[in-house]
Amino acid sequence: MDTFAPADSLLRFATAGAVDDGKSTLIGRLLHDSKSLLADQLEQLELASAERGDAQLDLAMLTDGLRAEREQGITIDVAHRYFETARRAFIIADTPGHAQYTRNMVTGASTADLAIVLVDARHGLTEQSRRHAVLAGLLRVPQLVLAVNKMDLVDFAEPVFRAIAEEFAAFAARLDLRAVTAIPISALRGDNVVHRSASMPWYDGPSLLEHLEAVEVADEGSTGEFRLPVQCTLRAPERDYRGCAGQIASGAVAPGEEVLHLPSGMRSRVVAVDFAGNELDRARAPQSVAVRLADDIDVGRGDMLCAPENAPVAAEELTAAVCWMSARSALEPGMRLLLKHTTRTVKAVVAEIRDRLEVTTLERGPADRLALNEIGEIVLRLAQPVFCDAYADNRFTGGAVLIDESTHATVGAVLITEAR
Known part of the structure; x- marks a missing residue:
């Protein structure tokens, strides 16, 4: 169904x-x-x-x-x-x-x-x-x-x-x-x-x-490569049930297909895809589902199930366009923040501010800081990898937000241009 x-x-x-x-x-x-x-x-x-x-x-x-x-x-x-x-x-x-x-x-x-x-x-x-x-x-x-x-x-x-x-x-x-x-x-x-x-x-x-x-x-979401950021693992020991739950960010998945688990790099076959108590013949973005796997893989929040071919990059360094949203402080090199990408949140440091975009003239100039509402290209170094695509290829796994560690306020919108 x-x-x-x-x-x-x-x-x-x-x-x-x-x-x-x-x-x-x-x-x-x-x-x-x-x-x-x-x-x-x-x-x-x-x-x-x-x-x-x-x-x-x-x-x-x-x-x-x-x-x-x-x-x-x-x-x-x-x-x-x-x-x-x-x-x-x-x-x-x-x-x-x-x-x-x-x-x-x-x-x-x-x-x-x-x-x-x-x-x-x-x-x-x-x-x-x-x-x-x-x-x-x-x-x-x-x-x-x-x-x-x-x-x-x-x-x-x-x-x-x-x-x-x-x-x-x-x-x-x-x-x-x-x-x-x-x-x-x-x-x-x-x-x-x-x-x-x-x-x-x-x-x-x-x-x-x-x-x-x-x-x-x-329909960019359902036609792209399969990406399922895992929100949690559902368990029912009395029924020997174990499902990887989350909202499909892009692409589609069906029973019998092979998927790749990140960060382990292990492959498994999809046994069933559950939605509201029913098993689906096929599910696609942006449905929220639980995927049952044939193999006993340790899957938790922040992990990702994806297509084995054309998998996202497990990146610890991002080059990205950022729109700075904080009136409290400017974005500066060395600043420590949290990066929330799909269901995964990791610590990040601003390694470099490469430029500032003048949005009315489309000119880019050097910058050592970004103030409220300014847009520029920056480099972020991450304490743990995130599983991402370039924003130009996938609006769902290519976007992220920056969060202030002390106030937990969202302070930046991130559009990934390169992941390493």
Whole structure:
């Protein structure tokens, strides 16, 4: 039995852009016009808008729910929202627009299948527009949508849209962006968000929601090499049961197949793959399963089961891009941290900071430290090996986080470029 849902049934996407480009209004419009609001949510929104004397619904209120957001008029965290249509289910990560919240964009986009970068049609591309496009490229987000918003404020002028789309296309060509689609919209009015707009007859493409429903996203997890980071070993001595439990990070596995255990290097055959009390004919990412092996191998948390061919590298030194997330201290050579990679946590030391990336110009320069939200290439030396791939090859086993040993706070996002 294979209970895995179709890969195209869920689309995770992140929204990003400069402050006041309309991200919250866009999400509110998607929820409202796709009829994804509950009756009490709509009633509350109508009452709040009436109390404020607004002639139309303030759709941004649907996502700007934090008190700090209401008081300061900004979005300060990553807000996740779920909605669905007849064709697809969606999880939205609404990321902040301020430059000081670059780390939140990294968090929101790290698992996204698609990123929407909003641009105000009156202002064109800004530093933040470029910053978010660069981050989407670094994080290897498979699809990107340039949503040119507030077209109603430029009289729905086609030349304005075309100029912004062409400028962005030229910038995106320098990045590792695989697919870019430009759509002119007005989130406030609803033009080309859920329904196509009669105000822009020169645009013959899909509305934003039509594009989101139809876009094909490669199922990178289930088509890659098999990787199962072990979370724990399940035992039932009375039934002579022993299963290696964890969430499949990538690839697939089936009974009868040979797997490699790391760090021992021993091979074994899969006897059964268990899921919710049932045996599966085949399991693939991102299912959480228990794998029973034919041989009695000592398997524990932090180990990995993988395909014998093209196995991950057992690395004690990593070269990686890092986005530093700590306001408490800068990242400096010699700093001792914890590296959490899949289910394995090891001690690490920053051996070298090679450069700092200027995300708006794509230039790299020398650096002796990385401050909050800065991105650079570093070298980490580990006390124990981790079993990893390059991030470009596997977003799941190529990523990790850095943790402060004293506070246990997450202080860095790591994208592995080379493992030794």
